[in-house]
Amino acid sequence: MSRESKQADLVIRNARLIDGTGAPGQRGGLAIRDDRIVALGDLNGWTGARDVDASGHVLSPGFIDVHTHDDRALIANPTMDCKVSQGVTTVVAGNCGVSLAPLAIDRRPPAPIDLISEDPRGFFADFADYLDHLDEEPPATNVLAQVGHSSLRIGAMDDLERPATAGEVATMRRLLEQSLEAGAIGLSTGLFYPPAKAAPTEEVIELAKALHQAKALHTTHMRDEADQVIDSLEETFRVGREAQIPVVISHHKCAGQRNHGRSCDTLKLIDENRAHQHIGLDAYPYVAGSTMLDSSLLEDASKVIVTWSVPHPEAAGRDLQEIAADWGIDMEEAVARLTPAGGVFFMMDEADVQRILAYPHTMIGSDGLPHDTQPHPRLWGTFPRVLGHYCRDLQLFSLEEAVRKMTGLPASEFGLTDRGRLAVGAAADLVLFDPDEVIDAATFEAPKTPARGILEVWVNGRSVWRDGGTTGARPGRALRLHSLSLPSHA
Ligand code: ZN
Numbered sequence: 126m127s128r129e130s131k132q133a134d135l136v137i138r139n140a141r142l143i144d145g146t147g148a149p150g151q152r153g154g155l156a157i158r159d160d161r162i163v164a165l166g167d168l169n170g171w172t173g174a175r176d177v178d179a180s181g182h183v184l185s186p187g188f189i190d191v192h193t194h195d196d197r198a199l200i201a202n203p204t205m206d207c208k209v210s211q212g213v214t215t216v217v218a219g220n221c222g223v224s225l226a227p228l229a230i231d232r233r234p235p236a237p238i239d240l241i242s243e244d245p246r247g248f249f250a251d252f253a254d255y256l257d258h259l260d261e262e263p264p265a266t267n268v269l270a271q272v273g274h275s276s277l278r279i280g281a282m283d284d285l286e287r288p289a290t291a292g293e294v295a296t297m298r299r300l301l302e303q304s305l306e307a308g309a310i311g312l313s314t315g316l317f318y319p320p321a322k323a324a325p326t327e328e329v330i331e332l333a334k335a336l337h338q339a340k341a342l343h344t345t346h347m348r349d350e351a352d353q354v355i356d357s358l359e360e361t362f363r364v365g366r367e368a369q370i371p372v373v374i375s376h377h378k379c380a381g382q383r384n385h386g387r388s389c390d391t392l393k394l395i396d397e398n399r400a401h402q403h404i405g406l407d408a409y410p411y412v413a414g415s416t417m418l419d420s421s422l423l424e425d426a427s428k429v430i431v432t433w434s435v436p437h438p439e440a441a442g443r444d445l446q447e448i449a450a451d452w453g454i455d456m457e458e459a460v461a462r463l464t465p466a467g468g469v470f471f472m473m474d475e476a477d478v479q480r481i482l483a484y485p486h487t488m489i490g491s492d493g494l495p496h497d498t499q500p501h502p503r504l505w506g507t508f509p510r511v512l513g514h515y516c517r518d519l520q521l522f523s524l525e526e527a528v529r530k531m532t533g534l535p536a537s538e539f540g541l542t543d544r545g546r547l548a549v550g551a552a553a554d555l556v557l558f559d560p561d562e563v564i565d566a567a568t569f570e571a572p573k574t575p576a577r578g579i580l581e582v583w584v585n586g587r588s589v590w591r592d593g594g595t596t597g598a599r600p601g602r603a604l605r606l607h608s609l610s611l612p613s614h615a
């Protein structure tokens with residue numbers, strides 16, 4: 126059969142095509158051959174080995190989850206049900222300073238690194254080996270992987286509670302450069318967390334200079350998302366300016382009741398600085414966050430649910446206040462007894478969440494924690510919740526805009542030139558969903574519940590989720606930095 130013939134592996138007809146650019150949806154069809162989109166719009170004359178009638182349904186690019194901690198889930202649970210069930214076809218791993226590589230360690234890693242692996246054997250000393258492993262045992266989704274600053278610190282320093290010495294910075298920078306060479310897309314920091322708290326801005330800038338040279342990017346879980354959120358934004362902008370690199374503010378929020386409403390100021394500041402430098406941001410659609418159980422977060426939270434605990438596994442899913450009451454101790458002491466542990470923290474204001482989600486430059490990132498016993502429902506619910514709850518039910522933005530925040534926008538922020546939009550020649554990463562039905566079903570009580578209304582999902586032309594279950598296919602690819610075209614470094 127000639128490549129010019131109108132024979133496709135799959136044709137999808139009569140869909141509402143939402144292309145990821147924000148342009149109004151159009152009725153039409155799409156054809157796939159191998160891993161590419163080969164026809165779009167009018168499918169006159171095209172036939173497919175499989176022919177799908179998508180009347181009443183939306184066909185859009187597969188969603189890009191820009192903020193994940195899927196580093197080891199990609200290996201341990203390669204069908205990635207929690208993500209493909211939402212229509213996610215590409216994940217960005219290695220966030221918040223936490224990555225599986227490059228790190229050689231012979232003991233249980235300190236929190237929050239233990240969120241991705243409690244077992245030191247789960248880590249990769251060499252970033253190239255991590256990516257090669259993903260090539261050999263591919264997951265269902267595509268992956269972009271970052272180096273975590275905290276992982277670098279743990280590998281290079283004997284004492285994390287001080288700034289790195291010049292020699293340690295040089296060691297970290299060499300490891301970072303090797304990783305970028307191997308295909309890491311950038312460096313994430315988690316300056317809020319114990320392993321990186323003592324790192325001064327200058328330490329990050331020194332490392333970030335390697336990002337400029339390699340044309341990579343920087344994402345950050347900022348030092349403070351509560352009272353000092355403005356200072357933290359300024360610190361992030363400074364890193365971007367001095368190293369001349371694009372920065373992405375992870376899971377932007379204003380935590381703690383005293384700070385509710387401050388997203389008016391933070392978004393204004395981001396907007397002003399976007400005039401001079403490249404700044405991106407992401408958010409998840411919930412008023413509760415989730416991370417390691419840390420008593421420094423208690424004062425900002427109105428309620429805490431334990432998500433896992435090593436000494437008290439039975440505590441997972443329980444309210445921290447009730448546990449403390451049962452034990453006849455205060456919450457801080459309960460945290461100390463439960464640790465190592467994780468928690469869900471209710472600490473945001475719904476109006477801030479909506480304002481941040483609606484901001485035109487905000488991408489969607491789940492920040493799901495795939496190894497938690499009782500995870501935050503964002504792991505299974507983020508994308509359908511934006512589509513069903515915030516877009517359809519609350520009408521916070523149009524469906525085209527919701528899809529753009531999950532596809533075209535993150536594709537351009539992360540330099541994916543042939544994904545994140547419907548176009549002839551683009552990779553066939555697709556999601557077919559019912560716009561009237563799509564909704565998250567994961568709750569804080571039953572967090573591992575697949576969403577409704579996601580009908581079928583394709584990665585690189587192959588169906589990975591269909592009729593409410595995984596197909597078992599694992600066509601994902603570990604995408605390397607050199608294949609990307611990141612935003613300008615000017
Ligand atoms: Zn984070």
Ligand code: CU
Binds near residue numbers: 192220
């Ligand atoms: Cu995170």
